[in-house]
């Protein structure tokens with residue numbers, strides 16, 4: 001867990017309804033790539049840890065008999081449930097828990113996915129629990145966006161969102177140090193994941209790069225949702241200045257694109273696959 005920061009229930013408070021609309025999607029070929037690399041035959045179970053609004057769980061559900069999404073945030077799980085119903089996914093269940101509280105039920109999952117969530121956890125503890133929960137030969141799969149902007153050839157139909165100015169505006173309202181829940185994240189995202197997972201007994205990783213899809217058209221509402229979907233600019237952090245902040249943000253977006261339309265290259269998706277050895 002990042003030094004100087006303690007998990008609390010407000011980490012993503014009020015962010016859930018903005019999440020799916022605001023975040024750029026994972027690469028469209030992700031599920032198919034995982035099906036091949038993990039040799040999924042539709043006969044096993046998936047644990048999606050830190051599932052948020054079910055982004056990975058719902059994308060991958062057709063490849064498993066059952067999918068369990070785990071997250072401590074009530075709003076995120078409500079969104080996951082709503083989206084599962086909307087998409088007609090009947091084999092997903094949602095469990096409100098921190099990953100650190102998962103019961104050790106040995107060998108019950110073929111795959112555990114972590115979509116941009118592992119860094120929030122007590123990683124040694126969660127790695128050990130998930131190692132026990134996986135079948136022999138099972139996979140710990142870490143999925144994330146490639147953060148650097150992707151170069152796009154040719155002209156975009158609209159301006160890209162002014163991300164630097166948006167960050168500057170957030171800092172003006174919330175201060176220079178990244179906020180998270182009731183605390184701050186002075187040291188950013190922790191590294192050393194290979195050491196943590198190696199220590200737990202995992203072998204690997206195998207790195208996959210799944211290419212992004214088309215350039216996306218984004219409305220000003222989508223970009224505002226993206227800002228409020230983040231833990232470091234979640235609505236609750238602005239308190240009674242949330243309305244002022246949103247008005248200032250919309251003004252900034254309107255100045256950047258008077259049509260309130262933006263274009264953005266979706267990022268490639270990076271996946272690290274770690275295996276529990278067959279002989280573990």
Ligand SMILES: C[S@@+](CC[C@H](N)C(=O)[O-])C[C@H]1O[C@@H](n2cnc3c(N)ncnc32)[C@H](O)[C@@H]1O
Nearest residue numbers: 050051052055071073098099115116117120121
């Ligand atoms: C950036 S969101 C990722 C959501 C989704 N997995 C995705 O790929 O878009 C991180 C999620 O991790 C969850 N989370 C944070 N700490 C956690 C913990 N200790 N145990 C389980 N989930 C946690 C948060 O509530 C949030 O929903």
